[in-house]
Amino acid sequence: MSAETIEKTIEKKPAEALFSKRRKKLVSDPLVDDNPITIQVLGICSALAVTTQMKPTLVMAISVIFVVVMSNLTISLMRNTIPSRVRIIVQLAVVATLVTLVSEVLKAFAYDMYKELSVFVGLIITNCIVMGRLEAFALGNKPYDSILDGFGSALGYSWIILAVAFFRELWGSGAVFGIPVFEYVSSLFGPDFKLATNGLMVSPVGAFIILGLIIWVQRTKTGYVEH
Amino acid sequence: MQQSNAYIITFSVILTVVLGLLLSGTSQVLGPMQKEAIALDQKKQILGAVISGDEIAAMTPDEVNAYYGSHIASTVVDMNGKEIAGATAEGVDVAKNYKKPVEERQFPVYIFHEEGNVASVKSYIFPLYGAGLWDAIWGYLALGTDMNTVGGITLAHAGETPGLGARITEPGVQSRYEGKEIFNESGELVAIQMQKGEGKDYSGNPHQVDGMSGATITGNGVNNMLINYLGYYKAYIESKKSSTAVASL
Numbered sequence: 001m002s003a004e005t006i007e008k009t010i011e012k013k014p015a016e017a018l019f020s021k022r023r024k025k026l027v028s029d030p031l032v033d034d035n036p037i038t039i040q041v042l043g044i045c046s047a048l049a050v051t052t053q054m055k056p057t058l059v060m061a062i063s064v065i066f067v068v069v070m071s072n073l074t075i076s077l078m079r080n081t082i083p084s085r086v087r088i089i090v091q092l093a094v095v096a097t098l099v100t101l102v103s104e105v106l107k108a109f110a111y112d113m114y115k116e117l118s119v120f121v122g123l124i125i126t127n128c129i130v131m132g133r134l135e136a137f138a139l140g141n142k143p144y145d146s147i148l149d150g151f152g153s154a155l156g157y158s159w160i161i162l163a164v165a166f167f168r169e170l171w172g173s174g175a176v177f178g179i180p181v182f183e184y185v186s187s188l189f190g191p192d193f194k195l196a197t198n199g200l201m202v203s204p205v206g207a208f209i210i211l212g213l214i215i216w217v218q219r220t221k222t223g224y225v226e227h
Numbered sequence: 228m229q230q231s232n233a234y235i236i237t238f239s240v241i242l243t244v245v246l247g248l249l250l251s252g253t254s255q256v257l258g259p260m261q262k263e264a265i266a267l268d269q270k271k272q273i274l275g276a277v278i279s280g281d282e283i284a285a286m287t288p289d290e291v292n293a294y295y296g297s298h299i300a301s302t303v304v305d306m307n308g309k310e311i312a313g314a315t316a317e318g319v320d321v322a323k324n325y326k327k328p329v330e331e332r333q334f335p336v337y338i339f340h341e342e343g344n345v346a347s348v349k350s351y352i353f354p355l356y357g358a359g360l361w362d363a364i365w366g367y368l369a370l371g372t373d374m375n376t377v378g379g380i381t382l383a384h385a386g387e388t389p390g391l392g393a394r395i396t397e398p399g400v401q402s403r404y405e406g407k408e409i410f411n412e413s414g415e416l417v418a419i420q421m422q423k424g425e426g427k428d429y430s431g432n433p434h435q436v437d438g439m440s441g442a443t444i445t446g447n448g449v450n451n452m453l454i455n456y457l458g459y460y461k462a463y464i465e466s467k468k469s470s471t472a473v474a475s476l
Contacts, residue, residue, distance in 0.1 A: 049389060083235045090242060097246045101253055108257040111264035119386070203390055 172201030308462030357452030392445030
């Protein structure tokens with residue numbers, strides 16, 4: 001209790017701006033320069049599995065954002081009380097609880113999505129991004145910063161899987177969010193013209209190809225080299 | 228202080244209790260809504276055997292309930308085709324019945340009819356249940372009034388491999404069953420077999436459909452499920468068959 005009050009008084013002195021440069025970096029860094037998928041290559045399995053269509057991918061992205069932000073916040077709030085010998089189990093328990101909550105809410109309000117995503121929502125528990133952020137950041141930082149950090153990482157994950165899903169759904173099923181784009185475009189060029197879809201994009205192989213291309217483009221632009 | 232065993236144990240116990248209460252509380256609050264969602268999903272699956280998935284997807288939950296109410300009648304029979312009084316089809320858990328001996332099982336039948344007119348039957352829908360490669364698979368098969376020709380089928384699964392066995396939920400796979408027949412020329416029940424391999428043309432054979440590449444075991448599961456459940460319903464099917472034969476005379 002006393003340690004906490006001391007910390008609070010220290011915290012008040014510098015009075016960092018709500019969106020200071022350092023805090024903005026917490027959110028923006030994982031978007032490109034330190035992206036969990038393209039740079040750290042974490043969370044690949046769900047990136048491959050759920051990205052055949054935009055809609056489930058969006059639900060997955062929102063679920064991951066919720067779980068990462070909330071678990072970062074919870075662990076950060078408890079960081080001074082968590083016994084270090086059982087900290088991984090504590091993190092796991094918190095993450096598993098949050099994931100189960102997401103799963104239950106989906107089951108009640110979006111049963112079709114639940115059926116489609118149930119396995120992968122469950123697998124958020126093992127998503128390396130979540131545990132990685134808890135270990136690397138939330139255990140040693142204040143709640144607000146942890147929220148920003150979690151939000152940034154999850155957003156970095158989300159925009160990549162949404163980008164992959166966009167191309168996979170467009171080229172694989174000729175649609176975006178279920179709207180048949182190819183059909184419409186084809187109809188502009190007369191009745192005999194038909195844009196073909198590529199079955200490869202619907203299979204997981206398609207995700208590997210798209211993801212590989214995104215990583216290639218990004219690393220060419222940022223000049224990132226693995227050491 | 229924090230590292231003592233007593234502290235760790237106390238911390239773990241408190242954490243467990245708090246998280247446990249949170250989860251069970253959520254489950255309690257959301258339970259009724261989940262039940263409703265599951266019931267609605269069952270209706271969608273039943274309707275999926277007789278109308279296209281796109282049509283169902285375009286309906287709101289209320290519309291699905293209304294459509295179901297005005298187009299589906301139901302009954303429950305035993306394996307001798309006798310109606311079981313006092314049982315409602317929607318209340319029968321096919322998965323739970325699957326564990327009982329066949330003689331004691333209740334078999335729901337859903338009857339798809341013209342809007343509001345129970346007498347003009349369009350097709351009979353039979354629930355199916357069985358084992359895939361990893362976990363349970365189930366579905367609904369719709370037979371025309373000749374009690375032979377398949378009008379449509381919906382298939383679902385608990386844990387088949389995505390991209391392989393899980394493809395049984397795809398309209399492209401399910402539509403392969405449409406127009407197939409369950410009785411052969413001599414009137415024996417042979418059902419429909421999904422074949423090994425994919426890409427062959429089985430349009431000439433009324434009892435075979437194209438398989439799913441890489442998912443032969445799931446396909447076998449579907450085959451077993453079909454022959455088993457059509458066998459359980461055989462008495463009921465035969466009774467309807469003879470009554471419609473008489474009616475058409």
